[in-house]
Amino acid sequence: MKTETEKPKRDARSLALALLPSGVKSSVERALYSSGLSLSSLTDIRLRRDGASFITVGGVHRRLDTTLSPGEFDDFVFSLTGGSLFSHADTIREGYISVGGIRCGVCGRAALWNGEVGNVTDISSVSIRVPGDVPGCSSRVYELITRGGALSGALLYSPPGTGKTTLLRDLIRRLSADGRQLAVVDPRHELGSACVGMSADVLSGYPKDAGIVSAVRSLSPEIIICDELSGKRDAEAAVYSRSCGVPIVATAHAGTLSELRMRPETNALAGSGVFSYLVGLKRPPGKDMSFFINEP
Amino acid sequence: MSIVYLYKLVGSSLIAASAFFIWSEYSRAVKSALSAARDAERLVSYIGECIAYRQDTVGEIILSFSSAFEPSRRVWEAAAKTSLSEALSTEEVPFDGETLRLLSEFSSSLGRGYREPQTELCRVFSSRLREHIRTLEASEKDRLRVGAAVCVFVCLSLIILLI
Numbered sequence: 522m523k524t525e526t527e528k529p530k531r532d533a534r535s536l537a538l539a540l541l542p543s544g545v546k547s548s549v550e551r552a553l554y555s556s557g558l559s560l561s562s563l564t565d566i567r568l569r570r571d572g573a574s575f576i577t578v579g580g581v582h583r584r585l586d587t588t589l590s591p592g593e594f595d596d597f598v599f600s601l602t603g604g605s606l607f608s609h610a611d612t613i614r615e616g617y618i619s620v621g622g623i624r625c626g627v628c629g630r631a632a633l634w635n636g637e638v639g640n641v642t643d644i645s646s647v648s649i650r651v652p653g654d655v656p657g658c659s660s661r662v663y664e665l666i667t668r669g670g671a672l673s674g675a676l677l678y679s680p681p682g683t684g685k686t687t688l689l690r691d692l693i694r695r696l697s698a699d700g701r702q703l704a705v706v707d708p709r710h711e712l713g714s715a716c717v718g719m720s721a722d723v724l725s726g727y728p729k730d731a732g733i734v735s736a737v738r739s740l741s742p743e744i745i746i747c748d749e750l751s752g753k754r755d756a757e758a759a760v761y762s763r764s765c766g767v768p769i770v771a772t773a774h775a776g777t778l779s780e781l782r783m784r785p786e787t788n789a790l791a792g793s794g795v796f797s798y799l800v801g802l803k804r805p806p807g808k809d810m811s812f813f814i815n816e817p
Numbered sequence: 818m819s820i821v822y823l824y825k826l827v828g829s830s831l832i833a834a835s836a837f838f839i840w841s842e843y844s845r846a847v848k849s850a851l852s853a854a855r856d857a858e859r860l861v862s863y864i865g866e867c868i869a870y871r872q873d874t875v876g877e878i879i880l881s882f883s884s885a886f887e888p889s890r891r892v893w894e895a896a897a898k899t900s901l902s903e904a905l906s907t908e909e910v911p912f913d914g915e916t917l918r919l920l921s922e923f924s925s926s927l928g929r930g931y932r933e934p935q936t937e938l939c940r941v942f943s944s945r946l947r948e949h950i951r952t953l954e955a956s957e958k959d960r961l962r963v964g965a966a967v968c969v970f971v972c973l974s975l976i977i978l979l980i
Contacts, residue, residue: 604900604928605874607935640931 533652534560537623542597548587549576550747551619566649570594598644601625613641622714625649661812665798672744674768678775679802685772686748690715692745697721704736730758737765745769745775756786763795778815829976836972843964846897849914851953856886857916858946866940868932915949
C-alpha cells in the first residue's frame, strides 16, 4: 500500500493476537517467524472447529501447526463473545462477532425463521480480520473528495480484504483533522475506534440505512462515511442523503466496475449521481494498493 | 475464701461470655447465609431481566448490579472482571453449600446460549434459589434456637464442672 508514513499500529494486531487461545497464539508466532515476516504483515487468522487453521500473512495463506479441538474451539468462541453469546446474537446472525473493533467472521448451522437466518448455532469457523492502521493510505481518495474545497461523495469498491475499511479509518482522521463534521455509520463497530477524539458523530450498531437517514435528519453532517453498502435499502438511504445535500463516502464489494454494475442496487447507485467518483482498489498479494478512478 | 469465690465468679463470667460470643457468631453465620442467598437470587433475576431487555454482556450486567450485601458484593465485583464461575471458585464466598452449588451450576451455563434459553435459565435458577431461601428461612429460627440451647447447656455444664 502506498503511504506517506507507513507506521502500522501494533495495538490492533496485538489485540487480535490476544483474542487467540495461547496454543494458537504461539503457533501464529512460529508461523510468522518461519516465514520471516513481521506481525505487521498479518491480515487474517482463520480457525476451524477440529479443522485446519490458517493465517494470511503478506497476502499468502499459511497453515498453522495446530488445530483446535471442538471443546477448545467452543471455549474460544465463548471468550470472543465476552462470555455472553446472547449479546452478540444479532451480529452472529449477520455472520460476525465484533470484539473491540476487530471483526471476527463466523459461520455454523443456521436455523431459519420464515426463510431468513434466525439463529446460528454450532459455530464451526472463525475468521479474524486483523485491522490495519496505515496513516496516509487514504491520501488519493482524500484529494479527490476535497477537490475544489467542497466535499464530494465517492464509492470505493474492491474485493473483500483489500483494505477498504482501513482506508475509511484513515480518511476519517484526515477529514476530522480539517475540522470537517462527519457522521460515521458504523454497523459493525469497525470504524468507531478511529473516531475517538475526532470531529465525528458515530452511529454505532445502527443498520446502515437507518444510520444514514438518522445522521442526515439529526446531525447536520458535512459528509457521511459508511462501510459496505449492500442492499436496496442502503442504496435508497444513500440517494436520500445525496438528495439532501450531504455527500457520502461508502464502500462496496466488487472486483471491477463491471462487477459493481452487475448488482441492480450498486448499478443504480453508480449511475444515480450520488457519488462523484467510483474508486476501484486493487492489492495483489504482497504488493501495494492501486486506485482506479472513474467519474460516472 | 472470698478471693476463691471471686475467681469462680470471674471464671463463670468468662465462660458465659465465650458461650454468648460463640452463639452470636453462629447466629451471624446463619443470617449471613440467608442474606447471601437472597442477594444471589436477586442477581440471577436481575441478569435474566437484563438479558431479556438489554444487549450488555454478562460482565457488564453484573457490574451494574447493585448488591445490598457487602460480602457477596466482593464476589460480584470479581465476577464482573473475570467470570462468575471463576469468582465462585477463587473468591471467599459467603454462601451456604446449596446456594453455592446452585450458583456454580447456573454459572456453567450462563452466557452459552441465545436470549430465550438464557432468560429461561435465569428464571429456573431464580426459582430454585427462592425455594432454597424459603427452606433457609423456615429453618432459621429453629437453628438459632438450637444454637442458643447448645450454648447455654455447654456453658452451664462447664460452670458446674469447674465450680
